[in-house]
Amino acid sequence: MNSILPNPKKEKKPAMQNITINIPDIYDTNIQKLIKMKIVPSRSEAIRIALREFFHSEYKNMQLLGFFDD
Numbered sequence: 001m002n003s004i005l006p007n008p009k010k011e012k013k014p015a016m017q018n019i020t021i022n023i024p025d026i027y028d029t030n031i032q033k034l035i036k037m038k039i040v041p042s043r044s045e046a047i048r049i050a051l052r053e054f055f056h057s058e059y060k061n062m063q064l065l066g067f068f069d070d
Contacts, residue, residue: 021047 031046040046 031040031043034040034046035042040049
């Protein structure tokens, strides 16, 4: 008798918010280069990475606010 096991729980993705930003052309040009080099998959991901790195480097005490999960 074959039993079908339920799929393991998939990791929940964090809720996302759509925002509109204005960036200099040179930033977008460089993001497009990163996408072509397959370093990042999209503009959104490039900006998320940049923000995450900024928060980690500039606001190390953000952990106190529960910003980063360890």
